[in-house]
Amino acid sequence: MRQKVDINCDLGESYGHYKIGYDEQIMPHITSANIACGFHAGDPNIMAQTVTLAKKYKTAIGAHPGFPDIQGFGRREMKLSSEEVRNLVVYQIGALQAFTKASGMPLQHVKPHGALYNMAMKDALLAKAVVGGVEAVDSKLIVFTQTKSEMAKVAAKAGLRVAFEVFADRAYNSDGSLVSRAMAGSVIEDPKTVTKRAIEMVKERHVVAVDGKTIDLGEVDTICVHGDNLKAVALVRALRKGLEKAGITVTAVGKFV
């Protein structure tokens, strides 16, 4: 069983005068940064700064494309054609790639954002559009998604590398989906519990769902964390230390997937 895992976080989600996220604080502790590309969040200046920050801490960079909806932060479902989705993925990857190129950094992966991520997990047509966009730009890019999702199937079929992500700080339903944030107990805040779950996820490839059932996670490549508050940042520090103490190598997914 592989003893390696990546830690990924959404970053660069500020916009102009509006600041969100403790990017400076979280960057040193993660191994893959999903950088917003200006459609749901981020702008050219924020992107430049975030790429510079990632370079400073040698964090691998991924594009984090979303729906064109700053006001809704890319969390509102939009019904776009496959053509439209493919092209907005191409556009956003390209925009970020110009900044990574300018910094001499490679682009490692693509992780769709918010409603686009969720919809593409379930909708094969949409997944094909997203994967088509990724392939069009660079077929060496790794796609982040959850195991058993349409995205995972479509990306694998297209011959793209896939990184399977898990959520150590979120409760799971027994069908493998995440318990809605609206439910009590959906988010786990205790660093020890989260770390314990993460170690189990990486080493055993399973997690215990809210109904007590043990779920097989298939492959586990990257743990998704958050950096939007200081408590979350502290949790990530603890999580990383805990993983390393348990003999797991925390490293960018591009090195082992």
Added chain:
Amino acid sequence: MRQKVDINCDLGESYGHYKIGYDEQIMPHITSANIACGFHAGDPNIMAQTVTLAKKYKTAIGAHPGFPDIQGFGRREMKLSSEEVRNLVVYQIGALQAFTKASGMPLQHVKPHGALYNMAMKDALLAKAVVGGVEAVDSKLIVFTQTKSEMAKVAAKAGLRVAFEVFADRAYNSDGSLVSRAMAGSVIEDPKTVTKRAIEMVKERHVVAVDGKTIDLGEVDTICVHGDNLKAVALVRALRKGLEKAGITVTAVGKFV
């Protein structure tokens, strides 16, 4: 004296449901297409279509970055910092480059749009910001501008290749600037007159200004034309034929600059 010239035109300036320009009609007759990148005009779908169209006619492709102002079509001056200008240039070039890469086409040049073009011609600081953005992405890109402009000086100093553009269908003031469109006679519509002027511009490197004075144009690499009405398209066909008849090779600027 070199007997070669490029013909460039702004294209891909439609937006969503809104159509502008006879892109299909003009593309076969030009050698360099300046494609809008989504900030002043264009969107990911229009960009994809326009790149495909350029590929069909083997027209060389350039990025046409503008201010973030669809409503003003990038023609309204905005006072941005050097950092902001550099980054919006990087972003827009990158976005277009993803589409050219997806089509297996190279990116030949960058021509700023509207207010950004005009301001960078006169303002050395702004010119530096634009050139900095181009360099950051790819120092092999050719910069389009007018002779004696700040852009020309800054780009040359940075070691970038520069293509000097002329306007065969526009009257010139004796200081080398264009007569304002608000003035009668500022735009020349007769295909024969335009062709005659263009030939003189390419072969003699000069043009006669409105006050009768002959102006030295320095170098002449590319002629800017328009495709926003069918008359303009007919003019370009006539112009190209006239140039070729006069022994001038009409070819993409990347082949000779």
Added chain:
Amino acid sequence: MRQKVDINCDLGESYGHYKIGYDEQIMPHITSANIACGFHAGDPNIMAQTVTLAKKYKTAIGAHPGFPDIQGFGRREMKLSSEEVRNLVVYQIGALQAFTKASGMPLQHVKPHGALYNMAMKDALLAKAVVGGVEAVDSKLIVFTQTKSEMAKVAAKAGLRVAFEVFADRAYNSDGSLVSRAMAGSVIEDPKTVTKRAIEMVKERHVVAVDGKTIDLGEVDTICVHGDNLKAVALVRALRKGLEKAGITVTAVGKFV
């Protein structure tokens, strides 16, 4: 049976440099203008011009609010909360009302645009949000919708006046819905046929569906027409003359609903 009908058309859907619609040509022939409010189309300048044009021809004015999506022309479904929908309706009505007030014109009605119109016809919750927005600003505003729709029910329940609209140039399915534009024969272009259908709709309150079945239209208050091409404009002229010749008074819906 009432022998009066209104003719309504979407107008003011240009945006900045982008022109759509023959507003000047169509305005004299209609009695109610649905003016875009800047979210799916239109901008403050276009709104000012369109209100001035409506005033010139004494055409009644309505707000035409849409989803915040210029690129998609408000035709792409977006999943917004009731709160968001209510507020975007309030906002857009208010913005237009400032221009009508400045012109000394009253605001007669509200007709949602595109995806918002279609979704609110079927979704009671969304219809409530739209109606809630209208009521919040002015409970004397008339709501345009189709008979038997959720919008019609919700608006009536709220005590708002409703204008039922029909589409004389569109084929109907036997369930009262419009035949998709993707189907052959969905749009009727012959002025005589359209006029004949319109007269029947107004006088008999029914229309013959594509399968030959006669559909009861309930009430018929306003006929929706289009002004996006010159043929459409000619059709509207013919339609209006035909209606008047048949003894039907063509007048703004606010005068009789």
Added chain:
Amino acid sequence: MRQKVDINCDLGESYGHYKIGYDEQIMPHITSANIACGFHAGDPNIMAQTVTLAKKYKTAIGAHPGFPDIQGFGRREMKLSSEEVRNLVVYQIGALQAFTKASGMPLQHVKPHGALYNMAMKDALLAKAVVGGVEAVDSKLIVFTQTKSEMAKVAAKAGLRVAFEVFADRAYNSDGSLVSRAMAGSVIEDPKTVTKRAIEMVKERHVVAVDGKTIDLGEVDTICVHGDNLKAVALVRALRKGLEKAGITVTAVGKFV
């Protein structure tokens, strides 16, 4: 000498998921709220919430229109035509007025934001465009500006009521302008000093500039304060108490101008 003064603050400047400003904390302590209208900040939902909050604390409401530039927070100069400026002012006032109407609150005033405010202070043509927009919607609205500005002259000439504003927490140059925020000592943070200055401003109509010269402020109707951090909120509480202790009535400007 009048012993009354208003305290105004910019509010409702959040945008979608992005939060700025301690609106809840500051609202009880001010008498006039300048609410962003969706062009430089704010969106329909934020506007609805901010109007509700103002109603709760009986704070008078003003429109705070800005340039169409969320990314630049309305602080970047844009060169628009008079027509464009007039219309964007009309639009934004109307949009906010729909929310105040829905809440049964009157609209008291208009205070342009950021670059629009600063430019209209110095540029008579721009000031005319702004004032023209205000007048077009409602000539009873009060215009906020600084004494001796072009805005003040133009608004007075148009017969509009003007509220002259001062900045108790900012250092003044001897020509009456504010010391640039880039200079040390430009912002005064000590509540006692700010309160002392404010009392002097209201009672004596003057302030001591950085070079020691005493400047005549002409009329003083409203003191501009900030609510973007908790220290600023505390300062406003202290300021209001200090003014009242000094026998000055703190009340909305609409009651005495």
